[in-house]
Each structure stands twice: as structure tokens, then as C-alpha cells.
Amino acid sequence: MARAIILMADSLGIGAAPDADKFGDVGANTLAHLLKAYHDETGKALSLPNLSKLGLIDACEAAGGETCLVSDRQASQGAWGYAKELSSGKDTPSGHWEMTGVPVLFDWGYFPKTQPSFPQEFVDEFIARTGIPGILGNCHASGTTILEQLGEEHVKSGKPICYTSADSVFQIAAHEESFGLERLYEICEIARELLDKLNIGRVIARPFLGTSNADFARTGNRRDYSVLPPSPTLLDVLSKHGGEVISIGKIADIYAHQGITQKHKAPGLMNLLEKSSEVLANAPDNSLIFTNLVDFDEKFGHRRNPVGYAKALKEFDDYLPTILNQLNADDVLMITADHGCDPTFPGSEHTREYVPVIAYQPGMQNTPLGERNSFADIGQTLAQWFNLPALEYGDGFLNKLNAPK
Numbered sequence: 578m579a580r581a582i583i584l585m586a587d588s589l590g591i592g593a594a595p596d597a598d599k600f601g602d603v604g605a606n607t608l609a610h611l612l613k614a615y616h617d618e619t620g621k622a623l624s625l626p627n628l629s630k631l632g633l634i635d636a637c638e639a640a641g642g643e644t645c646l647v648s649d650r651q652a653s654q655g656a657w658g659y660a661k662e663l664s665s666g667k668d669t670p671s672g673h674w675e676m677t678g679v680p681v682l683f684d685w686g687y688f689p690k691t692q693p694s695f696p697q698e699f700v701d702e703f704i705a706r707t708g709i710p711g712i713l714g715n716c717h718a719s720g721t722t723i724l725e726q727l728g729e730e731h732v733k734s735g736k737p738i739c740y741t742s743a744d745s746v747f748q749i750a751a752h753e754e755s756f757g758l759e760r761l762y763e764i765c766e767i768a769r770e771l772l773d774k775l776n777i778g779r780v781i782a783r784p785f786l787g788t789s790n791a792d793f794a795r796t797g798n799r800r801d802y803s804v805l806p807p808s809p810t811l812l813d814v815l816s817k818h819g820g821e822v823i824s825i826g827k828i829a830d831i832y833a834h835q836g837i838t839q840k841h842k843a844p845g846l847m848n849l850l851e852k853s854s855e856v857l858a859n860a861p862d863n864s865l866i867f868t869n870l871v872d873f874d875e876k877f878g879h880r881r882n883p884v885g886y887a888k889a890l891k892e893f894d895d896y897l898p899t900i901l902n903q904l905n906a907d908d909v910l911m912i913t914a915d916h917g918c919d920p921t922f923p924g925s926e927h928t929r930e931y932v933p934v935i936a937y938q939p940g941m942q943n944t945p946l947g948e949r950n951s952f953a954d955i956g957q958t959l960a961q962w963f964n965l966p967a968l969e970y971g972d973g974f975l976n977k978l979n980a981p982k
């Protein structure tokens with residue numbers, strides 16, 4: 578009865594990667610720094626008994642070389658290590674695709690940090706194809722700050738707010754009611770078509786609600802339009818061999834809906850965890866349940882809110898026993914991340930970091946996995962777990978686990 582569940586903690590990096598200098602990210606450490614910030618602000622260490630039991634804190638200290646300020650720390654009983662990234666970028670699709678065996682070795686297209694950021698030819702074509710009266714923004718920005726600056730003008734003018742970041746993204750913010758949610762999705766699809774030739778990884782719909790610059794807030798109706806992964810991922814291989822690949826949260830969007838057999842969405846961290854548990858209770862043999870926990874990144878990492886991040890991590894820790902108690906002898910739980918987003922670092926972008934590689938089976942002993950050369954080691958291990966043909970990338974560590982019967 579081989580099943581696997583990946584809880585993908587979006588942005589939970591555990592120390593600057595060896596190539597962090599190329600990204601201006603030397604010194605970043607999402608987990609260690611949010612723990613320190615929480616300790617500084619509250620005067621006490623964050624209690625993480627379950628994540629420490631799985632080896633997360635040992636992995637962070639080994640990868641980042643910084644002491645983690647946690648309380649109720651338990652001795653590790655899981656397989657734990659830390660992986661660096663082969664992919665050229667530190668974005669969400671690169672991290673996810675790599676952990677399923679497909680590193681992104683080519684360079685994405687990026688928009689320059691100038692204003693305007695977007696090529697005029699593209700803007701003209703976008704306006705002509707969509708019939709919108711123009712665009713606002715046309716710059717690098719934080720998605721919440723730009724709503725405070727341009728939200729009212731958007732509602733008055735009907736011009737969507739278009740912005741980007743250090744990632745290969747074209748984001749469109751528009752008011753769900755005055756502009757219309759479906760209309761926003763339609764113009765995103767047109768942008769997606771036009772931006773293929775510029776090699777842009779994702780177009781993202783960023784709908785929001787509210788009445789003034791003071792209270793505009795993004796809704797849960799975000800939608801990502803990704804290009805296709807460049808070659809088949811673990812998800813494609815498993816589903817082709819008759820397995821179930823169950824997406825929870827934005828996983829399906831990140832993989833451009835390729836190789837997915839079931840999709841579930843749920844708003845917010847707790848709902849995503851509860852949905853994962855509900856799905857795990859009923860998942861058949863040969864199922865991969867793959868959950869993206871986006872709040873860590875979107876609500877706290879990019880927003881540079883380390884204390885909020887710490888509290889969310891505590892909620893995750895508190896919920897973990899529910900999932901651990903559901904695991905059968907031939908189930909494996911993996912916990913990892915797709916990049917860092919150190920909430921104490923300058924700016925609001927991702928940070929190039931090691932990610933945790935945690936694998937846990939009931940009754941396991943402490944099993945150090947050391948430094949891994951690619952996130953793809955996760956995908957390769959799962960290919961072994963499900964008895965699939967080997968993936969092109971990744972060094973599997975099934976020999977450190979009890980293979981399913």
C-alpha cells in the first residue's frame with residue numbers, strides 16, 4: 578500500500594545556498610531568522626516539538642550554521658537533510674518542478690527593474706487584444722503596496738494594475754466587482770499567450786476587493802497561468818502508470834494541470850492542512866498527495882512579517898500529529914520547500930536557500946541524509962517508492978527508508 582504525501586511549505590528556506598552570492602542573498606535564512614525575530618519580539622522561543630521531531634531544526638542548523646531558537650525541541654526521529662537547487666531561478670515553478678525531477682536549467686525571461694518594465698510592443702498588443710483602456714503600474718512592485726498606491730485609480734479608470742518582480746512573472750491585479758473576476762481571468766489568458774515568446778514563466782491573476790486604498794485586500798481567487806514543465810515530471814510518470822496524483826492548493830496551477838488526477842482547493846493554511854488530512858484518509862494505493870502551503874510565502878515571507886510567519890509555523894506544527902497519526906506502515910510523509918523568502922531580509926523577494934528534505938515513516942529512527950545536490954532527490958526517491966522508471970535527475974534515498982511492501 579504505497580502512498581506518499583508531500584507538505585510543501587512554500588518559502589521555508591533553511592540557510593543561504595552555496596550560490597546565494599549570485600542572487601544577492603548571502604546571509605539569508607528564512608527559518609532561523611523568523612525564529613530569532615519571534616524570540617526578540619515575544620521574549621520566548623517558538624515551541625516546535627513536531628517539526629523538530631521530524632528533523633527540521635537539525636536540518637536547518639546543519640544547512641545554515643545558525644542556532645535555531647526553538648523550545649520543546651525533540652530529538653529527530655525522521656530522515657532529514659537539506660538540498661541545494663540546480664535550477665537557474667529561485668521561483669516557485671523552478672523549485673516545484675525540480676523537486677519532481679525536472680530542474681529548470683534554461684534562463685527564464687525577466688522584466689527589467691525600470692519603469693516602464695514591460696516592452697511597449699507587448700503592452701500595445703495586450704491592450705489591442707483585450708480591449709482594456711490601458712494599464713497601470715508597469716513596474717516591479719510588492720502586490721499589496723501597489724494596491725494601496727493604484728487601487729482607486731484602477732477602479733476609476735478600468736485599467737488593470739500590471740506589475741512584476743525578480744521572478745519571471747507578469748501579475749495583473751483587478752477589482753473583482755468593478756473589473757470582474759472572469760474578465761480578469763480572460764485577460765490573463767491573453768497575456769499568457771502573448772508572453773510565451775518572451776519566455777515568461779507565469780501570468781498571475783491577483784483579484785482584490787474593497788472600497789478604498791485603505792482597505793483593498795486580495796481575495797483567495799488568485800490564479801496562476803504557468804508554462805508547461807519542459808519535460809515529464811514525477812507527476813506525469815506516476816499518473817501515466819495508473820497512480821493517483823492529488824493536488825491540494827496551487828500545485829495543479831504550478832504544473833499547468835499536467836499529470837494531475839484530482840484537484841482540491843482550500844483557502845488558508847488550516848483549510849489546506851485539513852483538506853490534506855481528509856484526502857489522506859481516503860487515498861488509494863499508489864497515491865501521491867501533494868499540498869502547497871502558500872501562506873508562508875504570500876502572507877508572511879513577501880510581506881516581511883517574521884512573527885506572523887512564526888505563528889503560522891506553530892499552527893503547522895500543532896496540526897502535524899493529526900497527519901502523522903494517519904500514516905500507515907507503507908506511507909511516507911515528506912516536508913520540503915521550493916525556495917526561501919527570508920522575512921527579515923531587505924526587499925520583498927524570494928531568497929536563494931537550501932530547502933529541508935524531510936521524510937518520515939511511522940516508527941522511524943533518526944536518519945541524517947546530509948547535503949543533497951538537487952531538490953530532485955525528492956522526486957527520484959518517490960519514483961523509487963512507487964516503483965516507477967528512474968527520473969532523469971536526482972539521487973534517490975529509498976535505501977535509507979523502509980521501502981513499501
Ligand SMILES: O=P(O)(O)O[C@H]1O[C@H](CO)[C@@H](O)[C@H]1O
Pocket residue numbers: 669718719720721741742743744745746748781875879925
Ligand atoms: O508581492 P506579490 O504580489 O505577493 O508577489 C509575489 O508573488 C509572486 C509569485 O509568487 C512573486 O514573484 C512575488 O513577487
Ligand SMILES: [Mn+2]
Pocket residue numbers: 587588668669874915916
Ligand atoms: Mn513559492
Ligand SMILES: [Mn+2]
Pocket residue numbers: 669874875879918927
Ligand atoms: Mn513567492
